[in-house]
Amino acid sequence: MRTKLVAGNWKMNGSLASNAHLLAALSNTVFATLNAQLAVCVPYPYLSQAAAVLAGTPVLLGAQDVSEHAKGAFTGEVSAAMLADFGCRYVLVGHSERRSFYGDTNESVALKFAAAQVAGLTPILCVGETLAEREAGVTMQVVSSQLDAVLAKSGVAALSTAVVAYEPVWAIGTGRTASPGQAQEVHAQIRARIEQADPTVAANLQILYGGSMKPDNAAELLRQKDIDGGLIGGASLVAEDFLAIAKAA
């Protein structure tokens, strides 16, 4: 039985003051009423603030990107070991905004995934197709090539300490959610693909859905057989909404 994971992706939002309010609300949740593990992926400068407020709670900490390099002359980059130093458990790799605005490729994402695992972090590998790709009928080819780059670099066993997030690009921040059926179909295909390589890894792999998941659509999405949680952008910035999604799991 896979446990559900509901992870917030704050993206480039927040301030010390607004984070204090949001983190306090999260840390005051009655966790016993939740079926889901909670995590928040916060901007780098706020990792220590989040770590301090969430200490002693079951909410896990994550970052939104990581360097593929371990250390050295890479101005502006942040290594996986640094994230581990600040108490991160998770790190997003290959988010579509990194892929489309910052040049992340399947190959660089595979390197970031591997670097995260070397430091003991659990990468959340984001995959998903654009609207044009969906309309062209190549959703699974796109998602498979995103997965295959990681499998080629790290091997299928590496997915036993990783999470996959299926995020159709056309659903991110648009208010246009994949229908539960559309999402379940891709999730099942992702699991089937991993199953070909290792049935046990596939059976235990958490596959999150991301893309305009909100309190009013979360329950139905999270009820799907192969949807093991959510990666929540906009709604993770409002404590009540994030917690309502977690309660729906």
Ligand code: PGA
């Ligand atoms: P959204 O973002 O929930 O605002 O659509 C999801 C994500 O990009 O991870």
